Amino acid sequence: MFDPLRLLLIAPSLAVILSAGVSASVANGAPESSTESSPSFLVDVVPILTRYGCNGGGCHGKATGQNGFRLSLLGFEPDFDHVALLREGRGRRVFPGSPDSSLLLSKAAGQVPHGGGTRIQIGSEDYRVLRDWIQAGAPGPRPEEPTLVRVSVSPDRQIVEPNSTLQLKVVAHFSDGRSRDVTDRALFETNLPELAEVNETGELTTNTRGGLFAAMVRFGGTVGVFLGTVPFRGTTIDVQSAVIPETTNTAVRDAASSVNRLLVDQWNRLGVEPSAPADDFEFIRRATIDICGTLPTAEEVTLFSNDKGADKRVRLLDGLLERPSHASWFALKWAAILQNRGRGYSTGKQREGTALFTAWIRDSIAENKPYDRFVTEILTATGSQERVPPAIWYRSVRTTKDYVESIAQSFLGVRIQCAQCHRHPAERWTQADYYSLAAVFARVGRKGGFSDAEVPTSEVLYLKDRGEVTHPRTGEVMTPRPLGGPDFQLSKYDDPRRALAKWMTEKDNPFFARTMVNRMWGHFLQRGIIHPIDDSRSTNPPSNPELLDTLARDFAESGYDVRHLIRVITNSQAYGLNSAPNESNREDLQSYSRFYPRRLPAEVLLDGISQVLAVPTVFPGGPGTFPVGTRAIDLPDENVTSTFLDVFGRPARTTACECERSDEPALAQALELVNSSEIQRKLAHDDGYVARLGGNEESHSNNTVDIFLRVFARKPSSAETETAVDFLKSETDRGEAYRSLVWSLLATNEFMFNH
């Protein structure tokens, strides 16, 4: 059943857009050009080239064109395209004397052999438009011609019932204030075809699944978005109520309560029932892993489960945040984002620097340095890398491309890579945006340092008197400018990096706080509200925009207090849910109606195995040596040989993307579990936990309880105890029997997942 009330909840702007669409001055599709008789290159011709894929990245739109014919990608540069059509190809592409013999038409219509096949039917409306344009002399973009400003989609967001259809309408808006219905010229695509698909005419069809999706609409060089919500069930469920966390910290309580209300609103809107709350065993394991990168010990689990205090979870979380392992674990996370890399430079002299930088990150986290200061200290670092640890960031980040892409991805949550060579196909970013941001770093100077390769270590960073970045296409010298912001007004005495850091860390910056809260939400809840966490764009909308805004506002107002943010997230209702699905939320991947399990990261898994078996990993020095007992989360960089860490997805730290940490399954991982000599060594170690089991006088069932508490942070079920005891009794070699039992538990998904 369609529920108009629900629509109102999420679509306050719908009415406005609808009326805007209706008010379009020429809504009947008549050509909107200054000479009534001939189609316009900008308004008519280029969108046709885009719609049929002619200027797509797989065909003539790629950097080298296709078969000698090159168009600008997706029609972003119409002037260029006009030259390509008229002046190149020996004038055969467009032939006003005999339009049908123009290669543009004869190739597209398959009249002469065309690698791309037949794309436009002779006699179709689009064929006629191209033909009329050629016949009229193929006029180019005219200076006085209104330009395309944007497209709007109506409706722009709506609840769409499962197995139903919805017609989208696309209106192009021009610089002279006029608008026009271009639905039949636009290109449509949804981001989750298993939820909804959209056909060539803009008709959406939903499937049986529930969830949130977006449809991207492309016309000419612009994009518009429709946001769809498909309810999970046709009937309304009982309204869930938001929980108020049991904490005396009022700032956390207020923020977490707001978060809970927004979560509950969305569950109601989507028709999903959240899973049951996680029990104490699940919660302590989850929280210890997420906050400290460590498994809880059997003693911690027992103490926590016996604790009768109503605020025990709050106390647990507070305690975990104070542990040194919390700083180590988050330092490992940030050292990867900040590309604190030891390998890949053809030099072995990186360790001192990487260790210094990692230690600085760890200290920053241990003292809960406000996030704005943390980032400012990195961005504006000046001086010797031997004395100013955050300056070591500039070792890995050293080219125009590195500066722009690392900043954008790490701190602004934007993947701007595309705009290096052409306008971003799914966002507003242009090459000018890219190179203006690059200009912020044009005066970064480097001197000194020793080097045994092209990349020196121990450089000294300073502000050069001059330095500029030019636009690769226009040759224009770029003025430093932040993404989407105004040019910086700077004198030669100002460090543009300071201006950038100041712009970023203003409370109303549209990117900075949002990116961090999304990153942290993704850390604890497995999936960012914007997913992937560093890919914010209009065409990749947040699954719960109000939630993201609330968290970001609260984080900025807290003075960028990271621990406050972690407390808000971990005290939220979503973080306390069970991972087992119920009937309504089985397919939910976006609204956090249950705890989405994720694999233990490589370092946590290795440390966890060492902890369970009470045998530390011996890390080879690489450059440098590590004392016995060094944990994987404490390693200074990734240049420490470990097959285990590599096969289980340790990131190489070559980009700022957290996606480098892989949780993909692979055969090599399974083989590592089955027969690695490292695991076998730890199982069989004389001083290890399993040797103690093999030699102690305890009953098999008592031992089994202890094993389960250690491995899974829970007690065994009676069936599990029986299985274990039966097996242990049936074997003659007690030691080998325990080795097999413990191994089989370490290889389970329950152990290898955080759930």
Add this chain to the structure above:
Amino acid sequence: MLTLTGTSFSCCDGISRRNFLQIGSPVLGLGLADVLRGRAIAEATTTAKGSGKSLIVFWTHGGMSQQDTYDMKPEAPAEYRGMYQPIATSANGITVSERFARQAKVMHHISQVRSVHHENGIHAPSAHWMATGRFGPTLARNAAQHPSFGSVISRSLGARNSHMPPYVAIPKAEAFGYQGAVYLGKAYNPFEVGADPNSKDFKVANLSMPKGLELKSVENRRKLLRKFDTLRRDVDNSGVLEGLDAFKTQALEMVTGDAVRTAFDLSSEDDKLRDRYGRHQYGQSALLARRLVEAGSTCVTINTGYWDHHNDIEPGLETHLPPLDAAIAALVEDLHERGMLNDVMIYCAGEFGRTPLMNGHAGRDHWSNCFTVMLAGGGIKGGQIVGASEKWGGGVKERLTVPLDIYATIFQQLGIPLETHYEDASGRPVSIVGEGSPIRELL
């Protein structure tokens, strides 16, 4: 000009509208591939697709001299010509080095591309260029940026038998680290054999149990795992859990079952045949490669080398050329006799060739301006020479061929659609062949 008909050139044809949209625009967020990622990975690496063909690679790490092997210059002055004489072959009009005497007898099955060119002369960047088809890392920042052709094959086709790893490196992946999957995902890295198949106690470390662990214990562990591995599968609908389960089953099967271990067991081969391949690392590696593709692997790379003969090239080549010649020739003969030559492609290449002019140390230096790669079998024409170098070597005289042309040829023969794109870490779709197009003279 490229022909515009048939399969030798394709732009967007044959692609569904949906694919076409993905190629024409960046992918909007994540689709089904993401939702069921893990399961897709497990299936992709264990189910067969494509033409059913496979590839065996001889990788000449360090750079083999083209002028002393396939592309002789007998008319050139002595300092260019080198020490070997050309000999006639079974292919009309084609000559090769006297050190390739055994390949000479099967040259009607073997083709050469003598005009391969790229624009770097340093080992690591060049190795990346040849292993991936693309320039990327520099000497100073040498992390891999693109997937190797073997990983592309692994991801696109998987193995032809679910027990077998789809992509294998003998004995190990090459030291620069460019034979891996990078953004395609760890599941598509090569499975490393880890030992010299010619050694007396040849054993695959990953398939042999660690010291002190008996098969019986592994059986126990497998049974116990089945009983305890009870985490509800539906807690994770990303497919990662399901994929991991599939790999656990496969790994236990590989270690305890016969199928995979048999494939790696050279002792079941006839001694005479083993002798024909040669009792050396290259020969036994080639024989092992044949057994692996027979058992269902799709790409097997034999890393030979080190061929970096800056000094005294002659003694260097004297140790490398005869075993390489035996290995390639025996493989061609053996595959032909078994009726498999049409289904198994053979490819021999390295990061570059070597300078046409000998240096002052009786060696040859790095040369990427124009060098030769060898291709045979897999349905390509034998006995062909594609392209030509200049009179004394040096530059390309005819038909410049870039690395991606070679990979377009290989992918096409293996049945991988050339319009396939994979997303890099930033979500940008990257074509598997880029600007490359199949070498039509070989098809």
